[in-house]
Amino acid sequence: xxxxxxxxxxxxxxxxxxxxxxxxxxxxxxxxxxxxxxxxxxxxxxxxxxxxxxxxxxxxxxxxxxxxxxxxxxxxxxxxxxxxxxxxxxxxxxxxxxxxxxxxxxxxxxxxxxxxxxxxxxxxxxxxxxxxxxxxxxxxxxxxxxxxxxxxxxxxxxxxxxxxxxxxxxxxxxxxxxxxxxxxxxxxxxxxxxxxxxxxxxxxxxxxxxxxxxxxxxxxxxxxxxxxxxxxxxxxxxxxxxxxxxxxxxxxxxxxxxxxxxxxxxxxxxxxxxxxxxxxxxxxxxxxxxxxxxxxxxxxxxxxxxxxxxx
Amino acid sequence: xxxxxxxxxxxxxxxxxxxxxxxxxxxxxxxxxxxxxxxxxxxxxxxxxxxxxxxxxxxxxxxxxxxxxxxxxxxxxxxxxxxxxxxxxxxxxxxxxxxxxxxxxxxxxxxxxxxxxxxxxxxxxxxxx
Numbered sequence: 001x002x003x004x005x006x007x008x009x010x011x012x013x014x015x016x017x018x019x020x021x022x023x024x025x026x027x028x029x030x031x032x033x034x035x036x037x038x039x040x041x042x043x044x045x046x047x048x049x050x051x052x053x054x055x056x057x058x059x060x061x062x063x064x065x066x067x068x069x070x071x072x073x074x075x076x077x078x079x080x081x082x083x084x085x086x087x088x089x090x091x092x093x094x095x096x097x098x099x100x101x102x103x104x105x106x107x108x109x110x111x112x113x114x115x116x117x118x119x120x121x122x123x124x125x126x127x128x129x130x131x132x133x134x135x136x137x138x139x140x141x142x143x144x145x146x147x148x149x150x151x152x153x154x155x156x157x158x159x160x161x162x163x164x165x166x167x168x169x170x171x172x173x174x175x176x177x178x179x180x181x182x183x184x185x186x187x188x189x190x191x192x193x194x195x196x197x198x199x200x201x202x203x204x205x206x207x208x209x210x211x212x213x214x215x216x217x218x219x220x221x222x223x224x225x226x227x228x229x230x231x232x233x234x235x236x237x238x239x240x241x242x243x244x245x246x247x248x249x250x251x252x253x254x255x256x257x258x259x260x261x262x263x264x265x266x267x268x269x270x271x272x273x274x275x276x277x278x279x280x281x282x283x284x285x286x287x288x289x290x291x292x293x294x295x296x297x298x299x300x301x302x303x304x305x306x307x308x309x310x311x
Numbered sequence: 312x313x314x315x316x317x318x319x320x321x322x323x324x325x326x327x328x329x330x331x332x333x334x335x336x337x338x339x340x341x342x343x344x345x346x347x348x349x350x351x352x353x354x355x356x357x358x359x360x361x362x363x364x365x366x367x368x369x370x371x372x373x374x375x376x377x378x379x380x381x382x383x384x385x386x387x388x389x390x391x392x393x394x395x396x397x398x399x400x401x402x403x404x405x406x407x408x409x410x411x412x413x414x415x416x417x418x419x420x421x422x423x424x425x426x427x428x429x430x431x432x433x434x435x436x437x438x439x440x
Binding site: 065066069070072073074076077080081084085087089090091092093095097098101102103105106107109110116117118119122123127130134137138140141142144145148149204205209275276302305306 | 315318319320321326327329330334337338362363364365366367371372373374377381382384385387389390391392395396398400402403404406407409410411413414
């Protein structure tokens with residue numbers, strides 16, 4: 001861990017754009033420069049590492065710590081067991097959770113929401129605010145991962161680029177014919193199935209989250225068999241941000257009327273249709289599509305950011 | 312005692328799973344193993360919620376026969392929705408935690424929390440000098 005000032009660093013330092021300076025400030029001033037010194041060599045071995053002495057010191061407190069944590073854990077488990085004893089038996093009808101709320105959802109769900117899947121009607125109509133929060137949590141998580149892991153094009157990491165080149169060479173020298181052919185056969189069907197699960201979310205088990213995860217899986221399979229460059233021809237960072245933020249905004253706007261009117265369940269501007277048909281359920285189908293898009297993009301985004309630091 | 316176990320076996324399993332995950336979270340020194348422990352705790356919560364929503368003799372709330380909708384036919388749909396929320400939050404927190412672990416690994420070349428703490432302390436002292 002030597003701190004050699006790199007001559008290239010100084011060159012780039014002198015002509016900083018304001019955005020770059022803000023970025024530097026957000027990153028903690030010297031961080032982008034220092035990270036260059038921690039080059040990624042897979043065979044790097046630490047000499048005169050202080051960790052050996054550290055391990056000795058940690059070992060002293062280790063036993064105390066383990067005993068202490070076992071005590072905390074046993075206390076927690078016994079508290080929860082006592083709570084479990086006082087609960088009504090598993091699978092009984094007369095429990096406090098089976099109250100008038102769930103009765104209302106089951107009995108009036110079809111006429112209120114027009115969705116044959118009661119759970120979908122519940123989470124996307126009665127409790128749509130909850131689902132908006134879920135989608136926002138996913139969106140914020142992927143944003144946090146982007147902040148942490150996305151590579152800076154102005155401040156490239158030489159070792160990471162070398163690793164990318166090495167992986168490309170390996171991919172060229174060993175063409176995975178079986179994987180590619182199987183992927184090209186499977187991916188259309190996986191995408192079709194994901195779209196089916198999303199579009200049938202209101203009349204059968206499924207919905208935006210599960211269907212979106214399936215579609216994200218198809219994208220991941222495509223990326224791992226054909227390489228990220230092929231994916232980036234139709235799905236790059238711009239399309240990613242566009243799709244996720246548009247879907248979230250469409251969701252928020254299309255449900256905003258009921259949020260603002262105190263969620264009194266007004267008539268939606270989309271007719272409910274015949275229950276059980278694809279075009280039924282009012283707003284539930286478009287909301288499912290929005291959620292599915294967010295989830296598919298997020299799943300692929302996580303994979304791509306973790307494996308190569310870019311989308 | 313036997314009655315209690317037979318009446319509450321799902322809840323007991325959920326509590327034990329929660330304890331295993333919590334122990335993993337506390338005792339493991341590897342950051343990724345800690346995150347696995349966190350995920351085991353999440354799984355315990357899903358099991359608990361799903362078990363609380365279940366009623367013997369009733370079916371999942373996706374009716375085939377749309378004409379006869381009575382509350383006596385279906386299980387409680389609310390825990391299902393809550394489990395969905397839990398899964399999404401768990402995925403998000405796991406991804407965020409793994410990203411932080413990867414960042415720490417890139418800087419200190421280790422995932423052991425003790426080593427990371429000492430290395431960061433040493434780094435701070437080096438900077439002061």
